[in-house]
Amino acid sequence: MTLLRHLSTAFAIALLLAASAAAASAAPAAAASPVPHRTLHLSADRIAFYYDRFLGEADGHVRITTGDGLTVTGATMTMDLKNNRFMVAGGVHLDSPNGVQDGAALADFMDFNRVYFVPITSEPDRWTFVDGDYTHPLLGREMPGDTFAFPDLSKNVPYLLAGKAVIGERDFVRFGNVVMMEGKVQTIPLPTYYVTFSSDPHLSENSLAGANYDATWQFAGNRNSISAVHLRYDQTNKAYAAFEQHFASKKAYLVLSLNPLTRASKFYNVVGDYQPDERTELHTFTQFHTYQNGFSLPQQEQHVTSVRLIHGFNGFSASLTYQTVNYCLLGTQDKYDPSGTLRVVQACGTGASLVGEPLSISHPQTWSLDFSSLEFPKHAAAFPVKVRVNAGISYIHDGCGFVDPRVDKCTAALQVLGDTAYTTIGSKYVGATLFAPSIKIGNRENTYTMYYFNAALDAQTTWYTVPHRVVQINGKASLSRDFSRSVSSYLSAEVQQPGAFYHQASDEQQLYPVNPVYQDPNFSSFQAFRGSSTQRTLALGINFTPNPDFVFNVLARKHTDFPIAVPGLFSLPPVNVLGAFTSNSFLGEPPYDVTGDLRMRVLRHYYLDISRTYYFNFGTLKWSPSFVIQVSQ
Amino acid sequence: MKASMKNPLMRAFAALLILVIAVAADGQIKVTAQLLDYEKGYVFFTSGDGFKVAPNAPILDYKTGAVTTASPGPRDWARATFDATGLVTQLELSKTPLAPEGDLASIRRFAVALSPTVANPDLVPVPVDATGAEARRHFTGAPVPVSFIVRVPPSTPLTASIYITTDQSAWNPEAIRMDRIDALHFRITRIFASGTRFKYLYTRGSLSTQEVDERGIQRVPRTIVVPDVQTLARGDDVYEWADTAVGGAQPQPDSIPTPYNPAPFPNLPSPGSLPTIHP
Numbered sequence: 059m060t061l062l063r064h065l066s067t068a069f070a071i072a073l074l075l076a077a078s079a080a081a082a083s084a085a086p087a088a089a090a091s092p093v094p095h096r097t098l099h100l101s102a103d104r105i106a107f108y109y110d111r112f113l114g115e116a117d118g119h120v121r122i123t124t125g126d127g128l129t130v131t132g133a134t135m136t137m138d139l140k141n142n143r144f145m146v147a148g149g150v151h152l153d154s155p156n157g158v159q160d161g162a163a164l165a166d167f168m169d170f171n172r173v174y175f176v177p178i179t180s181e182p183d184r185w186t187f188v189d190g191d192y193t194h195p196l197l198g199r200e201m202p203g204d205t206f207a208f209p210d211l212s213k214n215v216p217y218l219l220a221g222k223a224v225i226g227e228r229d230f231v232r233f234g235n236v237v238m239m240e241g242k243v244q245t246i247p248l249p250t251y252y253v254t255f256s257s258d259p260h261l262s263e264n265s266l267a268g269a270n271y272d273a274t275w276q277f278a279g280n281r282n283s284i285s286a287v288h289l290r291y292d293q294t295n296k297a298y299a300a301f302e303q304h305f306a307s308k309k310a311y312l313v314l315s316l317n318p319l320t321r322a323s324k325f326y327n328v329v330g331d332y333q334p335d336e337r338t339e340l341h342t343f344t345q346f347h348t349y350q351n352g353f354s355l356p357q358q359e360q361h362v363t364s365v366r367l368i369h370g371f372n373g374f375s376a377s378l379t380y381q382t383v384n385y386c387l388l389g390t391q392d393k394y395d396p397s398g399t400l401r402v403v404q405a406c407g408t409g410a411s412l413v414g415e416p417l418s419i420s421h422p423q424t425w426s427l428d429f430s431s432l433e434f435p436k437h438a439a440a441f442p443v444k445v446r447v448n449a450g451i452s453y454i455h456d457g458c459g460f461v462d463p464r465v466d467k468c469t470a471a472l473q474v475l476g477d478t479a480y481t482t483i484g485s486k487y488v489g490a491t492l493f494a495p496s497i498k499i500g501n502r503e504n505t506y507t508m509y510y511f512n513a514a515l516d517a518q519t520t521w522y523t524v525p526h527r528v529v530q531i532n533g534k535a536s537l538s539r540d541f542s543r544s545v546s547s548y549l550s551a552e553v554q555q556p557g558a559f560y561h562q563a564s565d566e567q568q569l570y571p572v573n574p575v576y577q578d579p580n581f582s583s584f585q586a587f588r589g590s591s592t593q594r595t596l597a598l599g600i601n602f603t604p605n606p607d608f609v610f611n612v613l614a615r616k617h618t619d620f621p622i623a624v625p626g627l628f629s630l631p632p633v634n635v636l637g638a639f640t641s642n643s644f645l646g647e648p649p650y651d652v653t654g655d656l657r658m659r660v661l662r663h664y665y666l667d668i669s670r671t672y673y674f675n676f677g678t679l680k681w682s683p684s685f686v687i688q689v690s691q
Numbered sequence: 692m693k694a695s696m697k698n699p700l701m702r703a704f705a706a707l708l709i710l711v712i713a714v715a716a717d718g719q720i721k722v723t724a725q726l727l728d729y730e731k732g733y734v735f736f737t738s739g740d741g742f743k744v745a746p747n748a749p750i751l752d753y754k755t756g757a758v759t760t761a762s763p764g765p766r767d768w769a770r771a772t773f774d775a776t777g778l779v780t781q782l783e784l785s786k787t788p789l790a791p792e793g794d795l796a797s798i799r800r801f802a803v804a805l806s807p808t809v810a811n812p813d814l815v816p817v818p819v820d821a822t823g824a825e826a827r828r829h830f831t832g833a834p835v836p837v838s839f840i841v842r843v844p845p846s847t848p849l850t851a852s853i854y855i856t857t858d859q860s861a862w863n864p865e866a867i868r869m870d871r872i873d874a875l876h877f878r879i880t881r882i883f884a885s886g887t888r889f890k891y892l893y894t895r896g897s898l899s900t901q902e903v904d905e906r907g908i909q910r911v912p913r914t915i916v917v918p919d920v921q922t923l924a925r926g927d928d929v930y931e932w933a934d935t936a937v938g939g940a941q942p943q944p945d946s947i948p949t950p951y952n953p954a955p956f957p958n959l960p961s962p963g964s965l966p967t968i969h970p
Contacts, residue, residue: 198806370906
């Protein structure tokens with residue numbers, strides 16, 4: 059089994075290297091394409107970048123060289139990065155492979171391989187260079203009406219100022235000698251600043267967890283890589299820094315990160331992805347968690363690696379997944395107390411434990427093979443219900459969950475039922491989803507009086523090789539209506555019924571015991587709980603969107619659950635670093651809650667999200683633990 | 692039809708009348724325009740046209756009317772005075788945009804060019820329904836309200852937020868937040884200029900929860916080109932999310948997976964940690 063684990067890890071590492079190699083090889087591949095994206099080098103006395111319009115404006119001693127041997131100088135320049143064209147004006151000097159020429163203005167429409175030029179020979183003229191042929195200009199050819207127009211920027215302020223820039227056509231721009239702007243005020247000087255505007259999202263894939271606020275400085279990059287420092291804030295780590303390195307190509311990407319960089323609890327993340335064709339994807343994730351001051355010897359270290367291969371067949375897709383987790387990579391450490399007594403300190407887990415306490419060396423491995431059908435029927439005009447079916451098998455093994463160092467004996471397993479400890483558990487599942495995407499009700503002539511009905515039912519049963527099965531049924535339906543352009547509402551009902559069933563009553567009682575404390579009348583429903591729960595949620599949502607920069611949503615919910623929620627009986631699920639619950643449904647949800655959610659634009663490039671939930675004095679719970687506040691660009 | 696024929700004719704007639712009156716009045720034509728360049732005895736407007744400037748033509752400040760030492764340059768605005776022969780006899784400069792004055796089309800006949808104008812086949816409009824020539828379509832740039840309505844998979848949590856991520860926002864996974872309109876649909880309306888073209892994907896707030904295609908594979912971004920219409924409704928289907936697709940959820944950054952738990956309840960109280968309600 060150890061050999062298997064090492065082979066699996068080696069496979070994951072090989073995949074990472076393959077993805078890295080694929081990313082690194084992308085540049086020559088791009089260069090070999092029929093219409094290569096050129097790289098432009100620009101310098102000027104002052105370059106202003108308008109992020110909200112993807113415009114670059116340069117003034118004073120403008121000099122731009124293109125990848126096809128063209129050098130243009132002039133007094134001013136404007137470049138539309140999205141439309142991939144630039145224009146230089148004022149005392150233009152054109153230096154091409156076929157000679158030099160002065161003129162009044164030059165515009166390069168790079169997507170069309172057209173260069174429009176107003177030369178001044180004995181008199182002005184109009185020349186058009188086609189497909190990079192600077193030897194034979196087309197004379198007098200009519201030009202597009204806006205060829206030499208300057209954009210109106212009277213209502214815009216630049217995002218940054220710079221002295222030079224490298225522009226990767228259609229992909230990125232990297233500025234040098236930068237000063238960031240906020241409004242009309244110059245703020246932070248930076249040596250470089252990189253911006254991507256590629257239509258390929260691979261380079262923007264990330265491996266960081268969420269944060270309430272993230273200011274990213276992409277200080278280096280090109281078509282295939284970005285290096286970035288993140289200054290972040292979240293409610294767990296407070297303010298901290300993180301580092302992320304991206305590599306990407308058309309078919310693969312690789313992201314490495316260290317987050318938080320400036321806290322003792324560090325996560326080293328690697329995400330790799332490779333899509334050799336449109337039907338196949340190989341995805342991997344590896345993470346090391348350490349507790350270490352700076353980069354000193356870690357006091358704790360855990361690891362997880364996951365590899366997933368997905369392939370689409372005709373009518374269904376299949377996924378093969380492998381995951382290995384090591385909850386302790388460091389083992390034990392000998393320490394002596396002042397009396398000289400040897401104490402063995404466990405280096406992983408929630409804290410150091412002493413001699414005699416079980417040591418967690420859990421290292422489960424999971425293999426799973428999953429199948430999922432495509433939606434059918436494809437065209438549901440006559441039959442407004444669509445169906446999906448899924449099934450799979452999995453296998454999990456953990457040779458030793460805990461060990462007692464004194465006797466070197468495993469003391470726990472994946473699951474213990476009766477006298478049997480199971481270190482290997484297999485499972486198989488079958489499930490189906492039925493849903494009616496949208497059924498119109500009422501007056502179809504008037505959008506604001508029409509109702510939409512949606513419904514979905516999802517059911518799945520999982521059988522385990524231990525005498526145990528889990529059934530999960532989830533049904534939901536909603537009725538919605540638009541009252542005006544800015545106000546809409548919906549009423550939704552959802553029922554979830556998860557249940558764990560054991561073949562032996564003794565096994566069931568082991569997991570869901572009848573405890574004397576439940577004899578309290580407050581716990582009457584939990585006393586009857588034997589692993590099958592029913593969670594009903596009735597929700598009313600109201601959306602108010604007067605304009606795109608202001609959104610206010612209210613969601614009011616009523617939960618009617620079995621077992622009945624009793625304050626203090628069920629713990630709240632853990633919250634993530636943003637302060638939001640990590641689980642969407644759980645036992646003991648407060649019977650009533652109302653969530654307000656506000657999003658508005660606070661600065662030119664920033665949106666502020668604020669949300670919080672009120673629980674109507676459920677026990678001591680009035681409000682959700684904290685506001686969920688997030689600033690995004 | 693009659694009115695549409697009449698208006699251009701009327702406008703052309705009015706422009707001609709103004710031109711004739713202006714020329715007849717003092718033989719001068721005045722137009723305002725933004726400058727592209729001024730050199731070698733020529734002034735160039737952003738139309739790309741170059742005009743001969745008379746020797747010793749005064750350069751004035753537009754606001755004060757006084758002679759200025761500033762040299763006309765790119766991005767400047769100017770009111771140019773043409774004589775009857777098409778020679779620029781005076782330039783009044785301004786650093787701020789000037790109100791339109793005169794008819795630029797009427798002075799094109801004065802533009803100096805060595806070569807006669809030749810028709811450009813690139814500029815022939817391409818029919819809207821023509822394929823493979825999207826980039827050559829002509830758009831007015833008029834504002835168009837575009838509504839995105841997306842059907843999400845049934846696995847989408849009721850408390851989920853849905854966003855649109857686009858190449859216009861450097862693939863920020865929370866670029867455009869959508870509003871839930873029922874159990875399976877979200878919507879947002881944004882105004883774009885016609886001709887706007889961008890790529891986009893739907894996410895649940897992070898790239899690890901972005902949409903995947905029907906095979907569970909990361910999908911190619913969708914593309915939209917905003918046409919010249921009154922309003923546009925764009926309906927999309929999200930087949931599945933990356934973290935709920937076939938194969939189940941993958942580990943997320945900054946969270947070691949929880950140990951194997953045979954119970955389908957994330958917060959089931961364990962017998963050892965039962966509350967003491969009545970001590």
